[in-house]
Every structure is written in structure tokens, then in C-alpha cells.
Amino acid sequence: MTDASTRRRFLRCLGAGSALTAALAGEVGGAVGNRFQDEGDGDGTEDEGEGEDEGDGDERDGSDGEEGDSSDDPAVTQVVAGPDGAWRFEPEDVEIGLGEAIEWTFASAGHNATSLPGASDRNRNPPNAEPFASYEGDAHFSVVPEGETYRHVFTTPGEYAYVCVPHENTMVGTVQVDACADETVVVAHDGDHRFELDALEIGLGDTVEWQFEEEGHNVTAHPEASENASVPEDAEPFASYGLSSGEGETEGTEEEETDEIDHEVTREADETYAYAFETPGTYEYVCSIHDEEMVGTVEVLDEPDATVTVAPDGELAFEPESVSLEVGDVVRWTFEEEGHNVTAHPEASDNASVPEGVEPFASYDLSAGEDGNGEGTHETDDGDEEGDTDEIDHEATRESGETFDHRFVAVGQYEYVCAIHDEEMVGTIEVEPCSDDDESSEAADD
Known part of the structure; x- marks a missing residue:
């Protein structure tokens, strides 16, 4: 780990730890049981040579004991919900690395935390990312008892906006998850209709991050978006917009459900999109708005780390x-x-x-x-x-x-x-x- 990243992570945890101390009269630990030991949930894969992403992980069963306290774990950022009874998250805006966790401690009663699109118009998730919630299903007004905790591990990069549903007008927070990118591609570099770099060779599992210098563009390898887009056999297409039919034009919003994917959804200037490549082969992608000019390729080698x-x-x-x-x-x-x-x-x-x-x-x-x-x-x-x-x-x-x-x-x-x-x-x-x-x-x- 570099000195810069170590310092950023230290400051981030120091600020969150101070908020936790100020908000609680006594230390509230983060001891929560592993839900897989109780429920046996989990995803696996049985395809030879293919890996499978770990899904974003939740931990909903809280505890007010001190055993297993995670407040000093650099991979877990502490956020307080309702400090001193206030209707806010502290801190409100958090930046973490890929694969790290946030643990919310509910310092007062009547609060929850969720990025589910159906829970609030304020909620937002990166394209194709799983939203999170401190409750099960669509019980959006279900709250976490005072003193308990909720943890979520973020395994998809991008920006998440979330709320406490009972107090969504004031209790709003954001989580920025760094992509940990292995390669970077600039979209519409200097206003030109091109990708810079337009050809990459990467290893298995590596992440490419596209940085949008100009609005009005997207990134897609979905064959239905363009004749110039393709993915290897058995690989899933990727796109800088949601690939579920009926998904809205902006991140995390829900529009009227439709039967078709909108392949003309674009990104704003200064936004980013990241994708991890887990199947070897050649990927051809485009900006679907300018698919004759803006074409790029990613060659993924079959070489694990x-x-x-x-x-x-x-x-x-x-x-x-x-x-x-x-x-x-x-x-x-x-x-x-x-x-x-x-x-x-x-x-x-x-x-x-x-x-x-x-x-x-x-x-x-x-x-x-x-x-x-x-x-x-x-x-x-x-x-x-x-x-x-x-x-x-x-x-x-x-x-x-x-x-x-x-x-x-x-x-x-x-x-x-x-x-x-x-x-x-x-x-x-x-x-x-x-x-x-x-x-x-x-x-x-x-």
C-alpha cells in the first residue's frame, strides 16, 4: 500500500472514529454474526476456468457488545446514524476502497440506511450494482434498534447515494467506492470522438475505468447497441448504463418499466465508469451515439494473478x-x-x-x-x-x-x-x- 493511500485511509477512519466517540456515551461495538453460518446463503460457480464475483455483502444482525469491535479496522469505515438524536449521518460523505466496508452504528432510535431505488427518489447506485439496505425486502420504514449496527461490503465501484427513509429529507449520505483501476481510458479526449487509449491488453480480473471528459457519450459492448460491439463467448456484455430493461436514464432512478434496454443513455462530464474483466478474450466496445468513430478494444489474457x-x-x-x-x-x-x-x-x-x-x-x-x-x-x-x-x-x-x-x-x-x-x-x-x-x-x- 502506498503512503498516500495509507494516509487517506487513516484520516478517513480517524474522522469516522471521532464521530463515533462523540455520538455515543459508551463504546458501541460492531460485533455481528456471519450470516452465512446461520442461513447458508452464498453464490458459487461451477464453470471451469471462470471466476465469479462476490456479491455486495450485508450484515443486518446488530449487537451492542464489545466483542469483535471493528472501529479500528482500516477496511471498515464507521458512520453514525442519528448522533445525539440528530436526523443525519456522520460523516455524510465517505470515500472507501473497493472491497472495503461501511458499518453504520444507530446511535438513536427510528433510523435505517438504504440505497434501494424504490425507497427514495434520492437514492442512487452505480450501473448494474446491487443496492443495499439495513432491512429485508421492501419494508422501507423498518428501522434498526438503537445501539445496533449494520454493515455492508462494497464490491462494485462508483457513487452510491442513500437515505434514512423515515427522515429522507435530512438524512442523506453518499459513498464513493474507488475502482482500483488497472487501466484508464479517456472518453472524448480533448473533445474528439475517440477513446484514449483505444486498444488495451490486460490480465484476467483487471479493471478498466473510463473517464468522461465530455457529456453525451457512453461505453457499451452490448451487441444490440451496435454492430461494432461484441464480447467473447460466455462473457457478459458491459455498459456504462443499466442493462436491465426498464432501468432509468440516470443512475439508480426508476422509470416506467419497458421491454427494451435504452442503449442511448449517456454520462455527464467528469463522471467515471469501471468494469472488471473476468472472462478471457477480445471485447469490442463503442459509444453507441457515435459508434462509427468511437470504437475500442480490450484483450483479456487468460493469466490469473x-x-x-x-x-x-x-x-x-x-x-x-x-x-x-x-x-x-x-x-x-x-x-x-x-x-x-x-x-x-x-x-x-x-x-x-x-x-x-x-x-x-x-x-x-x-x-x-x-x-x-x-x-x-x-x-x-x-x-x-x-x-x-x-x-x-x-x-x-x-x-x-x-x-x-x-x-x-x-x-x-x-x-x-x-x-x-x-x-x-x-x-x-x-x-x-x-x-x-x-x-x-x-x-x-x-
Whole structure:
């Protein structure tokens, strides 16, 4: 981590910590249980060679105990809701790094925190990002008891605007999540209808950030937006606007629902858009408004940031056993022998764990039983999918020669195992915050 980013993170936590101390007569800890240990929620992937993003993570069950206090964790920024009974968030505006968390402490009764579009017209989320809420479903006036906490891990970059619904006219906050970009492209550089740079070669899992110098442009690789746009097979298209039909023209707003995506939604000057590439291949993208002139390409190499061998030479081990990464990096596990798997799901083993509020990962399908209704499938040892089941099959294994990729987009320590041999086969992944190389370079130039 650079000195500049370390100092910014220190000042950010110092300010939030001071607000927390001033707002509460006694220390209110952030001890909350890992919801995956209780509910078994989580997403997984079973596609060979493909990683899966961790979804934005919530932690809704609060506690007023001191055990597990996170106020001094540099990857967790503290925000107070209702300090001294005031109808405001303190601080109101927060900037954090990708994969870091915000923990709201509710210092007085009658408040909540949400960026759900349906909860308030003031709410806003980056395109295609999951909104967050301190309550379940659409119970927008559901509040958090005084003294309890709510934590959310931000794994999609961009700006979020959120409110306390009962006091939305005064309790408004913003969260700016840095992209941790590996490459930067300027849109309409010096007013020209072009991308600068218009051709990139990046590694698996790397993030590209587009900076809009001029209004009236967008970025899209959706084939329906232009004949000049395309993505590799099995890859999802990306765009600087929402790709859900009926999504509004501005970030996070809801318009009348339609059957078609509006591919002419543009961005304002000085806005940014970031996208992480998790499938190798060639992507052709355009500004759909000027798709003959403004064309760019991104070549994603099939090169992960770290590799781990599962059962090397038949041994019950991971090699290497410990890996250190930066947020956004991809790890690839290669199975030298059949009959093993990779999982950080706490239900699979007492030796498996993930940071609080973070989705677990596994080399098998974790979608089974997500909603408690038995909907979903799981992979059998022979690679076939079985029908609906109430439980995740944590003993689903991989064949020799297969691979499993996972991109880590949340800061913290992960302990994973082979669920079949969880006493012998244990590994750890330590994910550090983004080093902000671009910021330190700019500081050096100044």
C-alpha cells in the first residue's frame, strides 16, 4: 500500500472514529454474526476456468457488545446514524476502497440506511450494482434498534447515494467506492470522438475505468447497441448504463418499466465508469451515439494473478498453502487429482471462513437452498447437475485437470479447505486493499 493511500485511509477512519466517540456515551461495538453460518446463503460457480464475483455483502444482525469491535479496522469505515438524536449521518460523505466496508452504528432510535431505488427518489447506485439496505425486502420504514449496527461490503465501484427513509429529507449520505483501476481510458479526449487509449491488453480480473471528459457519450459492448460491439463467448456484455430493461436514464432512478434496454443513455462530464474483466478474450466496445468513430478494444489474457495446485503429486495439500493478494486479483486452483474441491463456505467445515459480510466461494454450486425453498441445483461427482435440493452439496468434487477461478473483491482473510479432507487440506488467502498506484504516480508527478 502506498503512503498516500495509507494516509487517506487513516484520516478517513480517524474522522469516522471521532464521530463515533462523540455520538455515543459508551463504546458501541460492531460485533455481528456471519450470516452465512446461520442461513447458508452464498453464490458459487461451477464453470471451469471462470471466476465469479462476490456479491455486495450485508450484515443486518446488530449487537451492542464489545466483542469483535471493528472501529479500528482500516477496511471498515464507521458512520453514525442519528448522533445525539440528530436526523443525519456522520460523516455524510465517505470515500472507501473497493472491497472495503461501511458499518453504520444507530446511535438513536427510528433510523435505517438504504440505497434501494424504490425507497427514495434520492437514492442512487452505480450501473448494474446491487443496492443495499439495513432491512429485508421492501419494508422501507423498518428501522434498526438503537445501539445496533449494520454493515455492508462494497464490491462494485462508483457513487452510491442513500437515505434514512423515515427522515429522507435530512438524512442523506453518499459513498464513493474507488475502482482500483488497472487501466484508464479517456472518453472524448480533448473533445474528439475517440477513446484514449483505444486498444488495451490486460490480465484476467483487471479493471478498466473510463473517464468522461465530455457529456453525451457512453461505453457499451452490448451487441444490440451496435454492430461494432461484441464480447467473447460466455462473457457478459458491459455498459456504462443499466442493462436491465426498464432501468432509468440516470443512475439508480426508476422509470416506467419497458421491454427494451435504452442503449442511448449517456454520462455527464467528469463522471467515471469501471468494469472488471473476468472472462478471457477480445471485447469490442463503442459509444453507441457515435459508434462509427468511437470504437475500442480490450484483450483479456487468460493469466490469473496467482495459481494454487490442489493435491500436488497426490499429496493432501494446497500448494502454496498461503497466498497474499490485492483486492480485485484472481486465483486459479488446478486440480492434479480427482476427488477434491475448494470451499470457504463456513457450513462445509469448521476450518473455513470468510470476512464478515462477504459471500463465500467454492468450486461447486452454492446456489442450492439460497431462498430456503429448495430451489437450485448442485453438481455431482461426475459433473452432472441434479434437481432441486434443500441443501448445498459440499462434497461435490472436481476431476483431474480441471480448474476453478475466483476473483477476490473484498478485503480480509479467507480460510478455505477441501471439504473431503478438511483437516489436512487447509489454505489461506489474505486480500489487501488496493495499492492506488495511479494515485501515487500522480502525486509524484505533481
